[in-house]
Amino acid sequence: MTLNRREFLQVMESAAATAAVGSLIGCRTPDQPVDPDAPLASPPRSGLKETWLVSTCGACPGGCGVRARIVEERLVGISGNPLHPINRGGLCPLGLAAAHTLYHPDRLRGPMRRAGAAGSGDFKSTTWADGIGDVSKRLRDLRDRGLSHTVAIVDGSRGLESQLAARFLESYGSPHHVDGRAWTDDRAPEAVRALQGISGPVSYDLENARFILAFGSGWLDGAASPVGAGRGYALARRARKSKRVHVVQIEPRLSVGAAHADEWIPIEPGTEGVLALGFMHLILREGLENRDFVDRWGTGFDALRGIVLRDYHPEAVAERTGIEVATLIRVARRFASTRPAVAIGDDRVGPGAQAVEARMAIHALNAVVGAINAPGGTLTPPPVPFAPLPATPADEAGKRGAAMPSLAGNGGASGLADLQSWIEGRGQYPINLLIVLGADPLAALGGGDKAKAALGRIPFIVSLSPFLDETARRADLVLPDHTWLERWQDDATYTSGGYPVLGLRRPLLPPKQDTRHAGETLAEIARGVGGATGGALPWKDFPEVMKLAIAGIHQTGRGAIFDVSEAEPWVETMEQSGWRASDFGSFDRFWSKLEERGGWWDPSYDFGERGRVLRTPSGKFEFQQLANAYDPATAARPSVVRVGDGTPTASADPEKRLHQEYPFRLHLYPLLAAYGDHAGPLPFVQDILGKEMEQSWRLWVELSPTDADALGLTDGTGVIVQSPDGEVEARVKVYPGIRPGVAAMPLGPGGAPGQICRRAMGASAGSLVALRKDPTGVSGWGAGWVRVRKA
């Protein structure tokens, strides 16, 4: 096929004519600042080299599996791993936009020392040798002076990295391992611990439930794994042969979760516990409780029954909760007579309005209908069978330091509040050096200036954050970690069906900046300190630690490498008949399969393991604890509302006074972006995070039409929202789906100046509440009262 001369000339002519017009394709016109081919400086030899790698999403703790599309060493797309049992190929906006995390313009380029005042953002770059050498020397000096116990680690990481931090502190000689995860409080775990004696998580078997009674907003749009919860919800709605699930959502605001429910019941905030007991009253009065569970696996039920039948008549409950008696009766009957049914408390991380006792009451509803450790009810996922790391070496100095009283008290999420109060004066000695690992305690503490002042009293702070977050801005030294897309990590989690899951996180590309794995940085600091600490983290890199621990899974022979979903019922059947997957082969083969498929899980759940699920001293479900909490005669009853400067109050008077000054009940609800807090703000996510309210980028406050009218406010009016703890600027959104008297605000991360992709919210609504403890030692965020005035 050749062209003759005439054709050739014709073609050349038309090309010349085109060239004269000056619009030859391939030219970059001023209107096209970005050419997608431009990053490929030299033309590829044959097409574009494309590789796909699987990993585990690190944008939130949900633990979804991801697939990365890498073209010519560029990460051009993240999608879900279809083999991963949590998400089965689906993914939420945070994960989908994560390629922007890797190339984020606000990423730190390498280690830095602060040059200006704390919070100024004025840093100068330094070398890794200098940075690590400096921390090691300071730590060594403190230890030599017998002050090792004045060092603390705020730790927001999970799994083995957190274990490394614990080993570091143990060998070095400090008791201060502080839980630094953002927007957590320990009410939900505390409630479950009181009733069931377990400290691990509880999962809700949404997929198999036929009735979901949800108290609070978090179960669908803010669950521990939003994608996993969404999948469970969708399966319960449509994917089964049995009847479609019925969902009742109880909360003051018509949230996304409530919008998807079959019935939304707006409740007076803070009365969820009363409502749960009101339902219980009706169930008991009509004899609809599950006698088998209550008699065989419960203790103290009669005491509870007495209180519930005496104090929680529907009329009284209706008055306190603002819900009609007829609704109470209808919902209670349907809940108790539909099998299986599950009651879900506000398990989301973040400030919620439910006190421990309310969470206990809600959780006990499950027990009353026999939904504890039952299909379609609540489940207790077994842990991933990691092999334990070898014992931590310790010397005399280390033992002495580690035995000092800990500021973290009983651990848990109260740690940050403890740290703050310790520095503010409760502590017996100052904290001299703070290492911040995978956390942003300032953002997590809320409350604004008080927390900043407290942190400012620590002479030396080291942050390992890959972004200049609020805490890092105030750090003296920043030794940036990789982003999750560039690093190794173990991600142990569970499915809503209670199956343990281990997701493998692995580097998708070499580090884009001069960053280092936080676990490896910690190990290097330890080696620099020397002594017992020098030998505490002896591994050459993080994968070596991972292999050591994951060998435990390999040895059990249980479970399976991720595979197509058909394997699920098959493995379960086989395992229950005593079979163990022996085809893992050698550990090296097991490991390479993990890398190839993304992880391991054990798709079997033994409903017979009562001893694992009920670990109270009695070995039973402790209804007695709930009875104590709601018995007016019990003096230790914690207050439902924590107010003002943190002084807890059980009497109504100060609350009434507060209500006069701050007329609105503050309802904070979680936004997806809050989960991606540590990953840097992603423009795509910031732009859609308030889409259901037609808001984005700026903080807003939702008011009912009646309240907005009374204050003369309309959509878009700039206002100042004030609480006893702080104030923020916001825009008004008039929303009929909100209970009058309630001001609802989204809880997202706040802004930091100087960022190119700046955070959406400007200020964070989190500064209106402060993390603090109630008299029983449980930390929480308080319900909060606010007033709203025009800016």
Next chain:
Amino acid sequence: MAFDYLRGVRSLIPLWAILAGCGSEVHQPVGYNHDVHVNKLQIGCDNCHAGSMTGQVAGLPTVSDCADCHAEANGTSDEEKKVVEAVKANRPLVWQRLYSIPSHVFFTHRRHVQSGGIACERCHGLMKNQKRPPPAPLVALTMTDCINCHRERGVSTDCTTCHR
């Protein structure tokens, strides 16, 4: 369809050309002689343009491809000396693309050469006879050429077949 959008547009805006260089001449690092390599030595196009049969982009040879034959000088030409020097120094030869596809066009060689059985000459002209690297494409392709060929062969002319 009432409006033949293809014809209509072409008569309105005759701007379509699929060639590169923005009108300026393309200079190659070496005065490569296609005639010697293809006609005399019978080396196939895909030896150096690895993707020309099965890839999206035909691609350009790397210096290691040249090294297969030119680790030592085979002849006496000055141009070959440049190649041998580059091979010995393992210095890349930066070939310039003659053709490029605008980013809103989806084109693969695999589809046209392997599946469609179209000869290279149809779009690239008689490259095999060239004794010097041409400063511009021998055949200047316009969208009209694409459409004509698609029509001739009964291939879809939907916008979405090629545009992206």
Next chain:
Amino acid sequence: MNETEHAKARPRWGMVIDLDRCDACQGCTTACQTENNIPPPTPQSAAQDRSIRWMELLPNVEGEYPRVKLRLIPRPCMHCDKPPCIKVCPVGATAIGAEGIIAQVYARCIGCRYCTTACPYTARYFNWYPPRWPEQLSQSLNPDVSVRPRGVVEKCSFCHHRLQKARDKAAAEKRELRPGEYLPACVEACPTKAMFFGDLDDPRSEVAQLARSPRSFRLLEDLGTEPKVFYLREGE
């Protein structure tokens, strides 16, 4: 294969979105934006209502407290069989293909925005700004999709570049396109598997069956645009 035989074998691509499964997470929106090289939105673009979202979650609040209903509907381009947008385009920059996909050819578009006005679903977006990716962010651009200049209209393409690639692969392997081999990015990403995609003319396909469900409806059906995106309403 001649033209008529070819036409018979051609699929008619369509989408079904089950609102009973959708939990409004907006994964589809983001999946689309990253797949299709949508420029990162900014506070300015949001304030001027100029952020581009080919797939957009449309909220609708009805009623008064406490009988309020919040409906959240993900809206791609409907790829209407009788598209109003095509009729108004003065330069033929948008056209319906033989497989029903409404194409937008950016290089032809003169940015008059008649089509954005004509579309009753507000599915078309005008590029008000030059496309900009802060610093390294442009590294994450998808090489399969072009970047649009300022001044042209763009919209959901049913990710037809994925169809091009899938067809290319199938042709090279000398076989027909398999069902499910071509899925838009939003359908692939949906965490609740609420979205379905396929050939509406193939009676055995999942989309064709779901489109005939008693729960099925289309947006603004009475306009006679014949959208190829079907919704399944909530409830039994």
